Amino acid sequence: MSSDQDQRMGARHSLHRQPASENQTISTPIAFNDTSVLVLGGGNFGTCLADHLAAMGNEVTIYARDQKVVDGINNDHHNVKYMKDVVLTDTLKATSQLEDGAAIQAATVIIFSIPTQHLRDILAKTKPFVTKSHLTIFVNKGIEIHSGKLPCDIVEEVWGKEIGECATYLSGPSFAMEVVKRQPTCVSVASRVKERALRAQAVFHAPHFRVYDCDDVIGVEVAGALKNVIALAAGACAGLGFQQNARAAIITRGLAEIMRVGVKLGADPLTFSGLAGVGDLFLTAQSEKSRNYTVGFRLGRGEKLDYVLETLGSVAEGVETTKAAYELCHKIGVESPVCDAVYSVLFGGVDVKEAVKTLMSRDPHAEFHGLDLGASKK
Numbered sequence: 001m002s003s004d005q006d007q008r009m010g011a012r013h014s015l016h017r018q019p020a021s022e023n024q025t026i027s028t029p030i031a032f033n034d035t036s037v038l039v040l041g042g043g044n045f046g047t048c049l050a051d052h053l054a055a056m057g058n059e060v061t062i063y064a065r066d067q068k069v070v071d072g073i074n075n076d077h078h079n080v081k082y083m084k085d086v087v088l089t090d091t092l093k094a095t096s097q098l099e100d101g102a103a104i105q106a107a108t109v110i111i112f113s114i115p116t117q118h119l120r121d122i123l124a125k126t127k128p129f130v131t132k133s134h135l136t137i138f139v140n141k142g143i144e145i146h147s148g149k150l151p152c153d154i155v156e157e158v159w160g161k162e163i164g165e166c167a168t169y170l171s172g173p174s175f176a177m178e179v180v181k182r183q184p185t186c187v188s189v190a191s192r193v194k195e196r197a198l199r200a201q202a203v204f205h206a207p208h209f210r211v212y213d214c215d216d217v218i219g220v221e222v223a224g225a226l227k228n229v230i231a232l233a234a235g236a237c238a239g240l241g242f243q244q245n246a247r248a249a250i251i252t253r254g255l256a257e258i259m260r261v262g263v264k265l266g267a268d269p270l271t272f273s274g275l276a277g278v279g280d281l282f283l284t285a286q287s288e289k290s291r292n293y294t295v296g297f298r299l300g301r302g303e304k305l306d307y308v309l310e311t312l313g314s315v316a317e318g319v320e321t322t323k324a325a326y327e328l329c330h331k332i333g334v335e336s337p338v339c340d341a342v343y344s345v346l347f348g349g350v351d352v353k354e355a356v357k358t359l360m361s362r363d364p365h366a367e368f369h370g371l372d373l374g375a376s377k378k
């Protein structure tokens with residue numbers, strides 16, 4: 001058995017059979033007992049992940065701010081706001097208490113399923129209680145406006161390097177509503193500390209939910225954030241009535257743009273061919289199940305952004321991320337025509353048709369122009 005397999009099996013054993021302290025196969029001597037999970041965020045994705053982990057036999061609690069959501073989970077096994085029609089695993093519990101620290105102290109695994117623009121707030125609230133012995137897993141996909149920071153950078157900034165660098169980041173093609181229905185799903189989990197990625201993999205891995213580990217945190221995060229911007233563009237094209245050629249073009253040129261940004265920030269180019277890269281881009285930019293695609297589609301049909309967001313009922317991370325990515329790309333000097341076009345529609349009052357015209361009438365150039373593979377740190 002390889003040492004990776006050893007670590008994976010060790011993690012799995014501690015989950016189901018033996019106390020962490022007896023686990024001899026983990027290379028880094030950190031005591032974990034994965035059976036107590038706290039999921040922060042009672043929205044679509046937090047709920048589906050919590051349900052998945054509860055069904056695997058873990059003790060799982062969701063923290064949600066909305067008391068109706070909490071009561072619905074505790075009393076009727078339903079998330080009345082986000083997943084009305086789904087009966088959740090009956091052992092799943094919910095709480096609206098976070099500030100006293102009790103829920104965090106009782107947990108060994110903490111999953112953060114909070115939109116990126118609110119990440120800093122939840123990190124500050126949890127900071128007094130989170131320790132290095134918690135396995136922390138972030139699932140949000142976005143870039144923070146104003147700072148232009150990725151979630152991994154915000155985590156290290158707020159929690160400090162020692163605890164922050166142990167965090168793990170789960171991403172990839174995973175619509176919540178399919179995960180909760182046990183539809184086959186594959187994702188990746190990245191961490192700067194390999195043993196942590198393997199632990200997170202072991203926590204989530206199940207017959208219908210395959211988890212691949214990886215060490216490229218920046219690549220996974222850039223891909224997860226920017227695919228939402230490209231999905232907005234793909235939806236807008238469809239809303240205008242453009243068909244498959246346009247969609248394939250947006251997805252492919254979008255991928256080139258994502259790679260340019262990622263590589264400039266130090267990502268491994270290979271990551272963009274993986275689940276968090278092309279996998280999630282393909283999923284999000286071609287499906288009406290995607291909120292980002294839906295926002296784009298409705299804009300393409302002529303609806304106003306404020307109205308679309310008001311009636312969406314859930315977060316479309318790509319909207320704020322477009323603002324952040326637009327500023328970031330200009331700051332780091334990466335050409336980002338698709339992001340610029342989406343930005344001009346969302347925040348510049350430009351009509352979708354006009355934005356497409358601008359995009360299509362740029363000067364011709366080589367297909368991989370601007371992709372500097374020498375910039376990758378790997």
Ligand SMILES: NC(=O)c1ccc[n+]([C@@H]2O[C@H](COP(=O)([O-])OP(=O)(O)OC[C@H]3O[C@@H](n4cnc5c(N)ncnc54)[C@H](O)[C@@H]3O)[C@@H](O)[C@H]2O)c1
Nearest residue numbers: 041042043044045046113115118140141174175176314315
């Ligand atoms: N829905 C999916 O299919 C899916 C899949 C993969 C990743 N994601 C990512 O997961 C993250 C969460 O998405 P979602 O689908 O659950 O969104 P959602 O809109 O369904 O729910 C977001 C939740 O976060 C809570 N929240 C917002 N600000 C908060 C704060 N300051 N403190 C505490 N709670 C706060 C909201 O009350 C809500 O319960 C996003 O970054 C999204 O991109 C979603």
Ligand SMILES: O=P(O)(O)OC[C@H](O)CO
Nearest residue numbers: 172173174175290291292
């Ligand atoms: O509904 P979206 O557009 O937020 O996409 C959800 C997930 O990120 C898909 O992996």
